[in-house]
Amino acid sequence: MKNRWFYIVFLVLFGATSLHALAQADTLTVGIYHNPPFVIHTEEGGYEGLSIELWENIAASADLTYRYKEYSDFIGILKRLEYQDIDVTINPMDVNDSRVQKFDMTQPFFISSIGVAIPFLNRSPFTVFISNIFSLAFLEIVLLLIFVIFVFGFFLWLVERRHNKFQFRPGILGLFDGLWWSAVTMTTVGYGDKAPKSNMGKAIAIIWMFTAVIIISSFTAGIASTLTISGLQTDIKNAEDIRLANNISVVGATNGESYLLQEDIPIHKTYASPIIALRALAKKENDVLLYDRTILQYYINRLSLDEKVKLLPFTLKENYQSFMLPKNHPDFDLINVGLMKEIQKERWGDLQRKYDVKGN
CATH class of the missing domain: 3.40.190.10 (Periplasmic binding protein-like II)
Structure with a gap:
C-alpha cells in the first residue's frame, strides 16, 4: 500500500x-x-x-x-x-552578408539611413563672412603668405642694395622696397618702379616669378577652402560636402562611424551615446554629427533641441533592418x-x- x-x-x-x-x-x-x-x-x-x-x-x-x-x-x-x-x-x-550567414534574418521591417545633423545657426551671410575673415585659420594663411613675400624681398634687397641704391635703399626703408617688389611681382601687377640690376638679383627674380605662380595658386585654394570649411554649417548639401568638414563626430560602433572609416574621412570625436553627442553638437563643440536618422530625429524632438540642432534633408547609406534569430530556429x-x-x-x-x- x-x-x-x-x-x-x-x-x-x-x-x-x-x-x-x-x-x-x-x-x-x-x-x-x-x-x-x-x-x-x-x-x-x-x-x-x-x-x-x-x-x-x-x-x-x-x-x-x-x-x-x-x-x-x-x-x-x-x-x-x-x-x-x-x-x-x-x-x-x-542586414549584411556576415549576419545572414550566421543567423536567420526576417523580412526587413524598417529601412534606416545615416542622418547628418549640424548646429543650428541663426546668422546672416554677412556675419558668417566677417567671422571667417577674422578666423584663426584664415589669419594663419595670410601671415604665412606675408612671410614668404618678405623672405624673397629680403634676399633681393640684400643683393641689390649695393648695386641699385636708388631703388633698394639702405636700412629699414630698403627692406620695405624689397617687400614691395616681392608683393607686386607675386601678384603679377609689375609696376616697373623697381627692378633688379645685378645678375644675382635677376636670378632671384626669375626663381621668384616661377615660384610665385605656384604659391599664389596654392594659397588661393587654401584660403577658399578655409572660408568654405568655416561656413559649412549652411553649405553642406550632399554627401560630398561631408569631406570638407572639420570636427565630425559619431557614436561609437555605429554605421556612421563605419561610413567615415570606409570613406577615409577623419573622425574628430566619438561618443558613447546619441544623447551625449547631440548635446555636444547643440553646444557647438562639433560641426557635424553622423548617426541613425530615425534615432536622431527622435532625440531632437524629445530633448527639445529643434532650435539648436538641424537635421539635414539628405541621408547617407541606407540599411535594411530585421528581427534576428539563431540559425535554423524552429x-x-x-x-x-x-x-x-x-x-x-x-x-x-x-x-x-x-x-x-x-x-x-
Missing part, C-alpha cells in the same frame, strides 16, 4: 516538473536593449516602443509565449544569439510570416506615426 502511494506521489511530482519544463521550453526568450524609439525601457520597469508593439502584435496573432531579457547593447545580444541563449532579438538589426517561419502580415496592416502605419518615425 505504501509503495502504491509512493508511486502516485512520484508520478504527480514528475508530471508537474515535466509540464513546467515544457512550458519553459515553449516560452521564447526575446533579447532587447534600450534603443528609442524602437525599444524603450519605461520608468515603471516595463517596455514600449515601435519594435515592442510590433512584436507583441505578432506574438498575439501567432499565440506565442515569450519573456523579455534586456542587455546593455547590441553586441551582447549578438553573442547570446550566437550561443543560442535567446530565441530572437526584436531590435532592428542591419519558429523562424512562424515569426517571419507573422511579421510580413503585420507590416502590411494599417496599424503598422499608425504605430510609426505614434512614435514619430518613418523608414526611408
Whole structure:
C-alpha cells in the first residue's frame, strides 16, 4: 500500500516538473536593449516602443509565449544569439552578408539611413563672412603668405642694395622696397618702379616669378577652402560636402562611424551615446554629427533641441533592418510570416506615426 502511494506521489511530482519544463521550453526568450524609439525601457520597469508593439502584435496573432531579457547593447545580444541563449532579438538589426550567414534574418521591417545633423545657426551671410575673415585659420594663411613675400624681398634687397641704391635703399626703408617688389611681382601687377640690376638679383627674380605662380595658386585654394570649411554649417548639401568638414563626430560602433572609416574621412570625436553627442553638437563643440536618422530625429524632438540642432534633408547609406534569430530556429517561419502580415496592416502605419518615425 505504501509503495502504491509512493508511486502516485512520484508520478504527480514528475508530471508537474515535466509540464513546467515544457512550458519553459515553449516560452521564447526575446533579447532587447534600450534603443528609442524602437525599444524603450519605461520608468515603471516595463517596455514600449515601435519594435515592442510590433512584436507583441505578432506574438498575439501567432499565440506565442515569450519573456523579455534586456542587455546593455547590441553586441551582447549578438553573442547570446550566437550561443543560442535567446530565441530572437526584436531590435532592428542591419542586414549584411556576415549576419545572414550566421543567423536567420526576417523580412526587413524598417529601412534606416545615416542622418547628418549640424548646429543650428541663426546668422546672416554677412556675419558668417566677417567671422571667417577674422578666423584663426584664415589669419594663419595670410601671415604665412606675408612671410614668404618678405623672405624673397629680403634676399633681393640684400643683393641689390649695393648695386641699385636708388631703388633698394639702405636700412629699414630698403627692406620695405624689397617687400614691395616681392608683393607686386607675386601678384603679377609689375609696376616697373623697381627692378633688379645685378645678375644675382635677376636670378632671384626669375626663381621668384616661377615660384610665385605656384604659391599664389596654392594659397588661393587654401584660403577658399578655409572660408568654405568655416561656413559649412549652411553649405553642406550632399554627401560630398561631408569631406570638407572639420570636427565630425559619431557614436561609437555605429554605421556612421563605419561610413567615415570606409570613406577615409577623419573622425574628430566619438561618443558613447546619441544623447551625449547631440548635446555636444547643440553646444557647438562639433560641426557635424553622423548617426541613425530615425534615432536622431527622435532625440531632437524629445530633448527639445529643434532650435539648436538641424537635421539635414539628405541621408547617407541606407540599411535594411530585421528581427534576428539563431540559425535554423524552429519558429523562424512562424515569426517571419507573422511579421510580413503585420507590416502590411494599417496599424503598422499608425504605430510609426505614434512614435514619430518613418523608414526611408
